[in-house]
Amino acid sequence: MNRFHVHLNVADLDASIRFYSELFAAQPAVLKPDYAKWMLDDPRVNFAISATGRAPGIDHLGFQVADAEGLAALGRRLDAAGGTVVPEEATVCCYAQSDKLWTEDPQGTRWETFHTTGEATTYHAGEAACATDGASCSPDVAAIKPRPAGTTSCCSPQSGCC
Template sequence: MNRFHVHLNVADLEAGIRFYSALFAAEPAVRKPDYAKWMLEDPRVNFAISNTGRAPGIDHLGIQVDAAAALAEFGRRLDAAGTTVVPEEAAICCYAHSDKLWIEDPQGTRWETFHTTGDATTYYAGEAACATDGAACTPHVAAMTPKPATPTASCCAPKSGCC
């Protein structure tokens, strides 16, 4: 079953953890020095917050799918909708290994459709492992391009003023 995903940037991670733990009546399923995630069943949502240097507020929305086939189906739907779809395969971001599809809705809200394949020990992999020039960091999906042959910037690391 698919799961709705919300990722918020927060100014104070500990205050955010206290607030959302009370709101959801549950502690985070994942807790790191700069990140927390709740995998809720009611409502079924993957809700994450982070304090990685970006402006507080909604970072992106998304749909987490359970299988590669479901991700491929979403890719066909997104392509049929006529939006720019930017794939990011084998990404390490948010302490997870995932295959992703990034889009931007007509209002400019970033959406991430993804299939998580495992846990990671870091928030992001750094430039060598990134599939694009900044899918997790670029505020505008249309500006994303496939990773250059010689990486010049970190993909998933927070970029000052990027968002």
């Protein structure tokens, strides 16, 4: 089953966790020093927040799919919608391992479609290896090219984050 995904950048993670925990009547399913995620069933949504230095507000929207076939099906829909689709295979992002497809709508809103394959111990793969602005898990789709197969960072070398 697919799940709608919303990721917000927040200025005060603790205050935001308190607010959203009360709003959703649930504690986060994932809680890290810079990140929290609620996997809600009513409404069915993957709602994430992070404090990584980006401007507060909506970072990106998306769909979390249950399997590789669901990701391929949504990829075909993204292609049909006409935007540039940037694949990321076997990426580490938001404390998870995932295969992803990124695009932007005509207004520039970033959309992430992904299939989570496991957990990770870091926010993104490049955390220890390179200085970033914390944005590599939600790239500027217009500025990047697909990563070479076999790389594991959640941003492409062409994006300038690593």
